[in-house]
Amino acid sequence: xxxxxxxxxxxxxxxxxxxxxxxxxxxxxxxxxCCPINGVLAKTLKKDEKVKVIYIITKGENSDCEQKxxxxxxxxxxxxxxxxxxxxxxxxxxxxxPTKKTYNKIxxxxxxxxxxxxxxxADTTFGFxxxxxxxxxxxxxxxxxxxxxxxxxVYGKVEFDKETRKPKNPMLYDITSLYYLFxxxxxxxxxxxxxxxxxxxxxxxx
Numbered sequence: 416x417x418x419x420x421x422x423x424x425x426x427x428x429x430x431x432x433x434x435x436x437x438x439x440x441x442x443x444x445x446x447x448x449c450c451p452i453n454g455v456l457a458k459t460l461k462k463d464e465k466v467k468v469i470y471i472i473t474k475g476e477n478s479d480c481e482q483k484x485x486x487x488x489x490x491x492x493x494x495x496x497x498x499x500x501x502x503x504x505x506x507x508x509x510x511x512x513p514t515k516k517t518y519n520k521i522x523x524x525x526x527x528x529x530x531x532x533x534x535x536x537a538d539t540t541f542g543f544x545x546x547x548x549x550x551x552x553x554x555x556x557x558x559x560x561x562x563x564x565x566x567x568x569v570y571g572k573v574e575f576d577k578e579t580r581k582p583k584n585p586m587l588y589d590i591t592s593l594y595y596l597f598x599x600x601x602x603x604x605x606x607x608x609x610x611x612x613x614x615x616x617x618x619x620x621x
Contacts, residue, residue: 417460417464417534418466420537426479430582432571433448434448434585434587435585436586436587437589439589443458443587444457448490451538454587455569456491461498462498462499469505469528471506474510507524511543526553530561531561535566537554538571551594551597555598567589568594569590572585572586599614599615
């Protein structure tokens, strides 16, 4: 099952932007989106395909995560009208606190909610800064014990004009290789630092 993990912003204004893709142009979507990975899904979803979308929202008195999640879902469902995938939704709620309890909850909840043999797509553009690190740990677990495959991890970058505050220079980056570097660091076997450094350099040269 295709499984999508999306971190949702708490307060940040979400702009609707057409994101050029740095690298794999086959996932570049020609229309503007507010949730970057929705554009990737527009290019990869298939009719009658079962897709589970997991939103990570940060609770708090001043959090707008619920409204942002609703906006992301509405956008995805509008895209899916012409495709016909079978979408289902789940949510992980965390507190806005960088504590061991928060990290543990993200990892355990993702490990429980990501199904067996999942093809994973993740978007780390928005949300609590601790989420990507916890996400990587959870993905490592489901790859090892649930036969999951990490297909894409993306990050949508955008700058804002100093005077107009309008978005400019957007770009969607495929940062999946960063996850595999994380994975390599945890499994690297070398007799000394020089051999380990060579392994790293070989990885970066790929």
